[in-house]
Amino acid sequence: MTGIDFLASFLRTGRLHGIGIGSTLGEVDRAIRHRFVDVVDEAGESLRRDYGFVEFYFNPGDEWVMSGGSIELHRLASGPDLAREWARTTGVEFPRHVAWADVREELGRVPGAPELTVGDQGGFLEYRAAASNVSVIVVDDEEEERGYHAGHGDVWSVSLWAPVRTAPPRPGPVGCLTGPEGMGCGRSGHVHTMAFEHPAKKGGQGRLGPFEKLAELASNFTSSPAFSVFCVLLVAAFVVAHLAHLDTSWQHLFGDAMGAVALLLLALLKNSERRAEHAIQRKLDAIAAVLLEQGERQGETGRAHKDLAESIGIEDGD
Incomplete structure (x- = not known):
């Protein structure tokens, strides 16, 4: 399956590899057999599982339960090995840069495609599918050219969010970690907290509020x-x-x-x-x-x- 097909299906269903909001950590382990890093906060109140450019967030309970997730596609521009490794273990092949126009075109062919609402995030556009609780962040800066980072019109990230309780991660400094992290299994004492948006992202390039x-x-x-x-x-x-x-x-x-x-x-x-x-x-x-x-x-x-x-x-x- 191509990454474009995968994203179109994700936007329609809110599920990837058969898992989504409410899935347990055990169900995620069975669905995705890929190397990862688990990051638990010091109080043990949240877990972030990082597969390199795909992340899932969990809340505690009798079991860890998924509360959100994100596909940080912008990381593939500077880390193509992440895409190759993901294709090898999951069968989904992502390109180095994902054009939103390609995703929209494929989404138009999918039966029951969700309605999208658009919001301006200052340098980015957010396309939100309320029916599936998925939002797409797209680079909206004509000066941004493709290279070792996403260019104008490219998908920055795709986020899965739980209504009310969990807000979707944002680009850059809105809670998104950028740059590929080390692969392997392990745990860390990093505190997982929601970050405020960087002021440069609010006004956008040349658009000051x-x-x-x-x-x-x-x-x-x-x-x-x-x-x-x-x-x-x-x-x-x-x-x-x-x-x-x-x-x-x-x-x-x-x-x-x-x-x-x-x-x-x-x-x-x-x-x-x-x-x-x-x-x-x-x-x-x-x-x-x-x-x-x-x-x-x-x-x-x-x-x-x-x-x-x-x-x-x-x-x-x-």
Whole structure:
């Protein structure tokens, strides 16, 4: 079976290899015989099973019960060995890049295809099939070209989610781990938690939201001489209020003003800092991709080449 056929069936049924929401860990073991890594949080309240680019999430009980899952297709761009290994053990062959147009075309041939709703995730589009509890994240950035990462119009990930209790994992820093992890069996003390979305993913490339625009203005203003003068005057007013033994209400006013300014700046400037950091990382990823393509043309496939490929996008798992 091709990966395109597999994804179309998954979108229609919400099940893959016969398992889905509510399946036990034992049922998953019987359905998928592939190397994996189990990651259990320190409190033993959640389990993530990682098959390389396919992940399942479980809640505890008499047995571990599946509460969600994701197919992180973007990992195949920099880790083609993951697809080859999956095809060998499951019989499903995924290409290095999966075009959403191909999936949509195949889905149109499937009887009982679900209705899809579309949402803009800022640099990504989410196609959600409420009937099967499956959502597809597609790259929506014309500047993104295929290489060692998914390009414009490619499927980033496909997520299976339980209604109400479990939200689907998001791209980049919305709970998705990026970059292939080591294969093999084992357990870890990593805490599995839901992450908030990276601010750079909310506005999208060149599309800043109101908060992001405010953060940029705040960043520019706080680096200006006018803001420095304002801070000096505010601190001076606070000191004078103490030295002059003014009423405590004035002291509280100036003190609270400084605290409020500090909290606002923390939120606004951190947003600006994270987006600037993301922009730098994307440039580094692009440089790494170019070096890898040059290395492949020259026949370089050593350990350093593999490490560089795995490093692309690794910051999204922070």
